[in-house]
Amino acid sequence: MLREIRRELVEYIHETTGIDRETIIKALQAEESFFVMQVEKSLKNERSGREES
Numbered sequence: 001m002l003r004e005i006r007r008e009l010v011e012y013i014h015e016t017t018g019i020d021r022e023t024i025i026k027a028l029q030a031e032e033s034f035f036v037m038q039v040e041k042s043l044k045n046e047r048s049g050r051e052e053s
Contacts, residue, residue, distance in 0.1 A: 006028070013024045 009028070010021055010024050013019060014021050
């Protein structure tokens, strides 16, 4: 299901902007990595706060 959504998103961006698919995929992967990093950082900070209490 997620693969299909990603494929549709890539196609939509490609059709509306003309950016090549490979570039779109790389940008989406970078965004995903950044998002995961932010979530992990937030969870780590949350755990640290609980340990101090």
